[in-house]
Amino acid sequence: xxxxxxxxxxxxxxxxxxxxxxxxxxxxxxxxxxxxxxxxxxxxxxxxxxxxxxxxxxxxxxxxxxxxxxxxxxxxxxxxxxxxxxxxxxxxxxxxxxxxxxxxxxxxxxxxxxxxxxxxxxxxxxxxxxxxxxxxxxxxxxxxxxxxxxxxxxxxxxxxxxxxxxxxxxxxxxxxxxxxxxxxxxxxxxxxxxxxxxxxxxxxxxxxxxxxxxxxxxxxxxxxxxxxxxxxxxxxxxxxxxxxxxxxxxxxxxxxxxxxxxxxxxxxxxxxxxxxxxxxxx
Amino acid sequence: xxxxxxxxxxxxxxxxxxxxxxxxxxxxxxxxxxxxxxxxxxxxxxxxxxxxxxxxxxxxxxxxxxxxxxxxxxxxxxxxxxxxxxxxxxxxxxxxxxxxxxxxxxxxxxxxxxxxxxxxxxxxxxxxxxxxxxxxxxxxxxxxxxxxxxxxxxxxxxxxxxxxxxxxxxxxxxxxxxxxxxxxxxxxxxxxxxxxxxx
Numbered sequence: 062x063x064x065x066x067x068x069x070x071x072x073x074x075x076x077x078x079x080x081x082x083x084x085x086x087x088x089x090x091x092x093x094x095x096x097x098x099x100x101x102x103x104x105x106x107x108x109x110x111x112x113x114x115x116x117x118x119x120x121x122x123x124x125x126x127x128x129x130x131x132x133x134x135x136x137x138x139x140x141x142x143x144x145x146x147x148x149x150x151x152x153x154x155x156x157x158x159x160x161x162x163x164x165x166x167x168x169x170x171x172x173x174x175x176x177x178x179x180x181x182x183x184x185x186x187x188x189x190x191x192x193x194x195x196x197x198x199x200x201x202x203x204x205x206x207x208x209x210x211x212x213x214x215x216x217x218x219x220x221x222x223x224x225x226x227x228x229x230x231x232x233x234x235x236x237x238x239x240x241x242x243x244x245x246x247x248x249x250x251x252x253x254x255x256x257x258x259x260x261x262x263x264x265x266x267x268x269x270x271x272x273x274x275x276x277x278x279x280x281x282x283x284x285x286x287x288x289x290x291x292x293x294x295x296x297x298x299x300x301x302x303x304x305x306x307x308x309x310x311x312x313x314x315x316x317x318x319x320x321x322x323x324x325x326x327x328x329x330x331x332x333x334x335x336x337x338x339x340x341x342x343x
Numbered sequence: 344x345x346x347x348x349x350x351x352x353x354x355x356x357x358x359x360x361x362x363x364x365x366x367x368x369x370x371x372x373x374x375x376x377x378x379x380x381x382x383x384x385x386x387x388x389x390x391x392x393x394x395x396x397x398x399x400x401x402x403x404x405x406x407x408x409x410x411x412x413x414x415x416x417x418x419x420x421x422x423x424x425x426x427x428x429x430x431x432x433x434x435x436x437x438x439x440x441x442x443x444x445x446x447x448x449x450x451x452x453x454x455x456x457x458x459x460x461x462x463x464x465x466x467x468x469x470x471x472x473x474x475x476x477x478x479x480x481x482x483x484x485x486x487x488x489x490x491x492x493x494x495x496x497x498x499x500x501x502x503x504x505x506x507x508x509x510x511x512x513x514x515x516x517x518x519x520x521x522x523x524x525x526x527x528x529x530x531x532x533x534x535x536x537x538x539x540x541x542x
Contacts, residue, residue, distance in 0.1 A: 073499065073514045107532055108525040112493060115474040128371055129364055132393050139397055
């Protein structure tokens, strides 16, 4: 430590005359030869002397006489309050006064987000009965869609079969050229229709449509016979098919089915849906 | 702990209410003045000093027997005062305290009758006001060191114990505070007409 630093280190005690003899001698010897330290010491001394001019206000004897009573009252108040355990909400709100600002801001943001999600769910989400209704409607819609598809295919099957049968029944080999019948085309269509029978039968089984099932089965037999005709000149076989159509009353059944418009399917598939009624009442 | 201090503390611990009052009477002024010197406000000093006593009586059982009780009291008081100043650092400064104003006026009147020199007393009044303002410009810790040393006559070693810092740091803080005060009050220190004297 340099002499200047050592000297300045003693200023704080020198002013209050707290230096021992050795320290005092060192200080005096140094400032007598060091102008910088002498100047610094003088400035410090003059500042401290000026600071002594500060008059500390005296509250007065009356104040000091009443000090104990005031403190006693305060201590009694504290004692009265102390045994009471702090309520949970006071503790809760105290946490808010103690917690740092950033923590409060984060907490507020989280509360707002949670509240927003909750309100959003409450206002915009469907209630439980609504959800159940929506699920029921979805199931019914799905059933209606399935039944509509089945109906379309069944109608198509019957219509196309009817055209083949009519072409065959109205064919007169004595007056018409077999070319007009175009048996190969009729056979091709018959095969296509027979391939659909298994699907249609499953659908009918689901909807418990006995008469429709009979009709499709009868048509299947006739279409198979047509598909298996060996030649458009085999008039005898053609005549057998005609008799089969007649004996089974297939055309009559087709007319009856057209009339019914699958009303029984409607009853089965529309327990509560107006949408399905609209489709099935075709 | 000094012998009589220890006896007093033991009496308080055993529930002697007269010892509590005795304790307060012994230390009330020391605690009040150091709090006043740091905060510069009578109400704050009163609140802090009373809180110090309440705190001390509440935790007297935990007090270390080998420590000096006055140092402990100062420590609580100084820390409470510094905390208060830091909390208030962003708020506007309070207008001169009523007691301070009344006291200064009383001093002025009293002095004028005694010295029959009202001009000199008015001048002192202004200097005192400027000194108080200059003290407020010094940081709370520097101010605490300065007032404990200069106005409460505490030794460097005691201040170091109270603030839990080294004596070297106490000296450095005192030196820095003095330099800042000199800068704030340079008008008086550089003016030969207002030369400081020990009159």
